[in-house]
Amino acid sequence: MSAIPRLAFATLIQSLSLVAASAAPGPSELTGAQIKTVFVGNVISEGAHWSAYLLPDGRTKSIELGRPHQGHWKIVGKELCVSISTGVEPECWTVLRKGKAYLLRAHGQDLYEVTPEPLSSKYPFD
Numbered sequence: 001m002s003a004i005p006r007l008a009f010a011t012l013i014q015s016l017s018l019v020a021a022s023a024a025p026g027p028s029e030l031t032g033a034q035i036k037t038v039f040v041g042n043v044i045s046e047g048a049h050w051s052a053y054l055l056p057d058g059r060t061k062s063i064e065l066g067r068p069h070q071g072h073w074k075i076v077g078k079e080l081c082v083s084i085s086t087g088v089e090p091e092c093w094t095v096l097r098k099g100k101a102y103l104l105r106a107h108g109q110d111l112y113e114v115t116p117e118p119l120s121s122k123y124p125f126d
Contacts (some may be wrong), residue, residue, distance in 0.1 A: 002016055027096035032075040035095050041081060042116035043123050047050065047078055051123050052084055061125035080104070081125060 030038065045051035052062035054075075060071045062084040069085040076092060083090040093104035093111065104112040119125075 027098040029100075030095045030097060032078055033064065035075055035078075035080050038095075039116050041118075043119055044102075044114040044116050045123075046112040046114060050084060052082060053119055053123065053125055054082070063125065065122065 004108045009112045017075060037072040040054050040056055043051055043053045050064040051060060052071075053062045054060055054073050058072050058074060059072050060069075060082060062071060064070045064084055069089065071083040071085045071088065071091070074090070075081070078094060079092040080095055081090040091106065093106050096103040096105060096112070098109075101113050103110045
């Protein structure tokens, strides 16, 4: 194979790779109704520092650094706002679906990746 056909072939492969990469779907932003459907009645956890159970009545039961707390949650537009402790300002996140997980994003930064799961004995909130 001469240098010109090899260069053309390499360019074609590179172009196809770029097209495939740009066609791959990125995380999609949830609406307020979708957030409610996915998160309410489930536990979210970032894995190491905190877990929160979002009750249907707007309350939360949570554990942060091994200590239990009670707070509240609400949906404001397309954001999930959670205060894991009473009297603490809520943290508000845009929620994006990423495969089976969800990204919690604030101010353009992906802060947490969570996978909502049903309440179980794994989470001793009471």
